[in-house]
Amino acid sequence: MRILVLSDRIPPENAGGAEKVAWTFAQGLALRGHDVTVLAATSSAAFTDERSGIPVHHIHARWRPRFTAYWSLYHPGVAAQVAAKLDALRPELVLAFNVHTGLTYHSLTLAKRRGIPVIHHLQDAMTFTYGKLVHFATPEARCPIESEQYRLPPLYNLRTYRLRYNPLRNVVIRRVLGGVDRLTCSSAALRDAIVANGGRAPDVVHPGVDPAALDTTPEHVAALRARLGLDGCRVILVAGRLTPLKGSVQLLRAVQRIFPERPDARLLILTRASPEQQGLTDDTFRDVLPQIVMGGWLEGETLAAAYHLADAVAAPSICLDVFPTVNLEAMAAGKPVVATCFGGSPEAVADGATGHIVQPFDIAALSGSLAALLDDPERAAAMGAAGRGRFAEGFTAQHAAARMDAVCRSTVSGN
Structure with missing residues (x-):
């Protein structure tokens, strides 16, 4: 045709x-x-x-x-x-x-x-x-x-x-x-x-999304981790520009609760935008800046490696986020997602099984869900594996x- x-x-x-x-x-x-x-x-x-x-x-x-x-x-x-x-x-x-x-x-x-x-x-x-x-x-x-x-x-x-x-x-x-x-x-x-x-x-x-696009090697993951200074760190990934509608304020408030007790935790943001352009230099959030890493715009196997080095992926939008493909990319990479209840994320992310669906304005729920994944690698891995299976069954x-x-x-x- x-x-x-x-x-x-x-x-x-x-x-x-x-x-x-x-x-x-x-x-x-x-x-x-x-x-x-x-x-x-x-x-x-x-x-x-x-x-x-x-x-x-x-x-x-x-x-x-x-x-x-x-x-x-x-x-x-x-x-x-x-x-x-x-x-x-x-x-x-x-x-x-x-x-x-x-x-x-x-x-x-x-x-x-x-x-x-x-x-x-x-x-x-x-x-x-x-x-x-x-x-x-x-x-x-x-x-x-x-x-x-x-x-x-x-x-x-x-x-x-x-x-x-x-x-x-x-x-x-x-x-x-x-x-x-x-x-x-x-x-x-x-x-x-x-x-x-x-x-x-x-x-x-x-x-x-194409599952092959999330394929990479342990060597590539290790190289990216070293380049970004993330060796020995637990990583929350944001795959894209962190804007107010993408839940920037809510996520930064959440990591303000997470970071003080976890000095090895990092928020990795993948975007070309500068911290200033994303409002990350606001005095309100200056205390968490040392634990925020700007990864730049990544593509191909390097983007796949960024997903694979993450412990959890965050997508806390405060708008009708119709069907974020970041959820699917995370699932394809075997990573648990903490996603917004606003929009189509609940149609991909199985709450409690492949990640968590939260009301993003509920900072306690958002921070608690992310912290639990950082603190329990076995649980995070099990959720990630379940997400990969769910992805393979219907979201390729x-x-x-x-x-x-x-x-x-x-x-x-x-x-």
């Missing part, structure tokens, strides 16, 4: 979680025998290349971010380029991922006008709000989250986004999505949030591709 994958950005130009998911699905479908082409956007000149045997077409799309609520619906320059690509490539199916920062929602309409079946895979809350879904993530929030907690308060978008607000935006998006053949999404949590805010219920298709890239392949075939056949 000729499948055209749409994604605003893809790696390596943008290596965010949503972009990695789109590219992993594209690769997985190609490996299952489909003729896959990717259409992405770039703020520079348009270009075409080939990656891992997959043709990739980048069209030029650029506008001022403050006007995204308008241009993400329809942009004449983008529309002309997308239409030309659809006519030239003649796909039998369009599988769209994020289209709200470059390719525009109108790209879905252009495909439907040409009689092409369209699947739109939703990866965030942008179909009904303008950023991360955060209003429900409070110290008082009940966990596990119930669907009504996701519902936006009246006039929330207008009050929150003010001059960026477009009163027709959500109406247009809902109309466009009502015309596509199939909606899918990355987690049941996102599905519940969409439905709670009046959207059409998508089918859940969990993403996966191959499992994800098979799930999406079934959706693609049933959509084209009309079932």
Whole structure:
């Protein structure tokens, strides 16, 4: 089947979680025998290349971010380029991922006008709000989250986004999505949030990661441990930039409780961002800075080695974190995860078996869960092994591709 994958950005130009998911699905479908082409956007000149045997077409799309609520619906320059690509490539199916920062929602309409079946895979809350879904993530929030907690308060978008607000935006998006053949999404949590805010219920298709990407050797792990000055240390890993929405304040408060009695404990953060950019130099947290290690941006086997040297992986987001692939990467590496109850993490991490699900504002629970894993290596290893088994049973890239392949075939056949 000729499948055209749409994604605003893809790696390596943008290596965010949503972009990695789109590219992993594209690769997985190609490996299952489909003729896959990717259409992405770039703020520079348009270009075409080939990656891992997959043709990739980048069209030029650029506008001022403050006007995204308008241009993400329809942009004449983008529309002309997308239409030309659809006519030239003649796909039998369009599988769209994020289209709200470059390719525009109108790209879905252009495909439907040409009689092409369209699947739109939703990866965030942008179909009904303008950023991360955060209003429900409070110290008082009940966990596990119930669907009504996701519902936006009246006039929330207008009050929150003010001059960026477009009163027709959500109406247009809902109309466009009502015309596509199939909606899918990355987690049941996102599905519940969409439905709670009046959207059409998508089918859940969990993403996966390639288990081979987490393979490494003891020698590589030892070399990275030595390079980062972590010999003899117990390590909590954060695989990405530690921002407020990723639970930076909550995690730093947690390690303030953990570190004083554990001078050999370290918080390893993998990001290009400086400590200043992440707010780590705030006087409030100056006492834990000596035990924080900035690992930089790691890729390939070096990233795998970072997971393998960790004793626990932390993912305490305070927003709807739809389905963090960091959980899957940790599980593939055999490491226990302490993850947020907000979003899709509970769908991957089995609480008490492969890690812990916590209310991230509950600092005692967050710090206690992490400390218990540091203090009991046998328990941590058992949880990590259980996580690896759970990952192998249903969360590999191959499992994800098979799930999406079934959706693609049933959509084209009309079932």
